[in-house]
Amino acid sequence: MSRIETADVVVIGAGIIGAACAEALSASGLRVLVVDRGAPAGGTTAGGEGNVLLSDKAPGPELDLAVLSRRLWPQLIESLRAELGDEVARVEWEPKGGLVVATDQDAVGPLAILAEAQREVGVEAVEVTPDEARAMEPYLTEQVAGAVHYPGDAQLQPVLAATALLAAVRARGGEVRGGAEAHSLVFDGSGKVAGVRVGEGTIGCGAVVNACGPWAGHFSVAAGAPIEVLPRRGMVLVTAPLPQVVGRKVYAADYVAAVASSDVDLQVSAVVESTATGTVLIGSSRQRVGFDEALQVEVLRRLARSAVKLFPVLAGVPVMRTYGGFRPYTPDHLPVIGEDPRFPGLWHASGHEGAGIGLAPATGRLLADLMCGRESEVDPSRFKVDRPAVIAEVRT
Amino acid sequence: MRVRFDGEEVEVQEGQTVAGVLLAKGIRSWRTTRGGGRPRGLFCGIGVCFDCLVKVNGVPDVRACQRVVAEGDDIRTQAGAELPS
Numbered sequence: 001m002s003r004i005e006t007a008d009v010v011v012i013g014a015g016i017i018g019a020a021c022a023e024a025l026s027a028s029g030l031r032v033l034v035v036d037r038g039a040p041a042g043g044t045t046a047g048g049e050g051n052v053l054l055s056d057k058a059p060g061p062e063l064d065l066a067v068l069s070r071r072l073w074p075q076l077i078e079s080l081r082a083e084l085g086d087e088v089a090r091v092e093w094e095p096k097g098g099l100v101v102a103t104d105q106d107a108v109g110p111l112a113i114l115a116e117a118q119r120e121v122g123v124e125a126v127e128v129t130p131d132e133a134r135a136m137e138p139y140l141t142e143q144v145a146g147a148v149h150y151p152g153d154a155q156l157q158p159v160l161a162a163t164a165l166l167a168a169v170r171a172r173g174g175e176v177r178g179g180a181e182a183h184s185l186v187f188d189g190s191g192k193v194a195g196v197r198v199g200e201g202t203i204g205c206g207a208v209v210n211a212c213g214p215w216a217g218h219f220s221v222a223a224g225a226p227i228e229v230l231p232r233r234g235m236v237l238v239t240a241p242l243p244q245v246v247g248r249k250v251y252a253a254d255y256v257a258a259v260a261s262s263d264v265d266l267q268v269s270a271v272v273e274s275t276a277t278g279t280v281l282i283g284s285s286r287q288r289v290g291f292d293e294a295l296q297v298e299v300l301r302r303l304a305r306s307a308v309k310l311f312p313v314l315a316g317v318p319v320m321r322t323y324g325g326f327r328p329y330t331p332d333h334l335p336v337i338g339e340d341p342r343f344p345g346l347w348h349a350s351g352h353e354g355a356g357i358g359l360a361p362a363t364g365r366l367l368a369d370l371m372c373g374r375e376s377e378v379d380p381s382r383f384k385v386d387r388p389a390v391i392a393e394v395r396t
Numbered sequence: 397m398r399v400r401f402d403g404e405e406v407e408v409q410e411g412q413t414v415a416g417v418l419l420a421k422g423i424r425s426w427r428t429t430r431g432g433g434r435p436r437g438l439f440c441g442i443g444v445c446f447d448c449l450v451k452v453n454g455v456p457d458v459r460a461c462q463r464v465v466a467e468g469d470d471i472r473t474q475a476g477a478e479l480p481s
Contacts (some may be wrong), residue, residue: 316454
């Protein structure tokens with residue numbers, strides 16, 4: 001295949017967010033080149049669990065984005081199937097629902113308050129008794145004090161999903177280039193973005209999308225328009241394939257607090273789910289340790305203990321491996337989606353932290369709507385680049 | 397030293413792995429795959445491939461090539477994915 005030398009838009013980062021942006025832009029008729037310094041879908045996208053969650057978000061702009069995204073995912077998969085065939089569109093989409101479990105009485109009240117607030121904005125959140133919870137998940141601990149069922153929670157395989165989105169970009173005349181690092185931007189006489197330096201060459205384009213995930217801060221500095229996106233590390237334990245033990249996405253009620261926390265210290269809260277192959281994934285940890293990849297056994301121990309508290313049967317199950325990744329974190333816990341006010345033609349789509357898989361379709365749609373001057377379904381103002389928590393001073 | 401394999405008593409030597417014991421007895425497969433129920437035994441022999449899984453003392457998914465036998469071990473063939481018993 002011949003390499004394209006110019007594009008309408010260059011998307012930097014071939015993870016789920018870059019892929020979703022590129023898909024939405026190419027669906028709008030734009031010619032898109034996606035570059036990634038590594039392999040497509042090989043960074044943060046490959047280091048998570050494939051969460052498409054409504055349950056862990058309190059009412060607000062992120063939940064609005066999540067609700068739109070939850071509606072878009074199945075539509076998007078269906079349209080990819082129609083366009084590219086069954087094989088490409090097989091992304092292990094499982095609308096399995098979520099069950100949030102309070103194992104002590106203190107957690108029941110806050111969980112009920114959150115569920116009530118979510119119901120007010122249209123999220124299905126059904127309070128269930130401990131007996132009902134155990135009927136839904138027979139291996140669940142007997143220590144259930146209360147639980148809420150979220151039928152809308154879902155899961156998919158993020159690498160397959162990103163790959164499918166990128167396949168659509170290629171089918172529409174775009175290109176995806178791995179092993180190609182973007183270094184800096186090129187501007188025209190009026191200060192507008194005119195291209196991007198990739199590898200040894202320069203690619204002319206009308207717009208650049210910074211979708212570098214946790215490395216979005218790095219690229220923004222190289223581009224001369226710094227934004228505050230920091231890495232937050234998360235680890236996942238993988239059990240050997242098991243018979244059906246966990247039906248839904250089951251997590252402890254304190255997970256919501258851990259998601260919203262800004263603590264530098266390690267946060268651990270059980271999130272347990274099965275995958276299509278029978279393995280059980282055990283998350284979640286959050287740690288701000290920069291890009292330090294060193295394996296910390298204490299994190300894994302705490303993950304295992306928290307999971308056994310929810311599902312005692314897991315105590316005797318072998319762990320096959322562990323993996324992890326860096327999630328793109330912003331100081332105000334909201335994604336950054338929009339054009340940079342300092343450089344027309346530079347766009348950012350990052351900062352989704354651990355929710356990027358779930359938020360990807362709505363992020364792509366919003367970015368494409370903004371770039372093409374269309375009305376967007378969600379209010380873009382809360383995600384704009386020009387907000388104090390995100391826009392960083394140019395340090396000279 | 398003695399262990400049991402699927403209920404049958406087997407004489408073993410100290411330091412042998414479960415895979416070593418079973419191969420020495422001429423047994424080449426000791427579990428079945430989860431989907432197709434096909435036979436599996438030793439493949440890589442160095443603990444990487446997770447093909448030689450077996451149930452030892454009620455714990456499933458033990459790598460036979462890595463597990464050194466201990467007196468009285470109860471070793472059992474594993475059918476697909478099993479939970480600890």
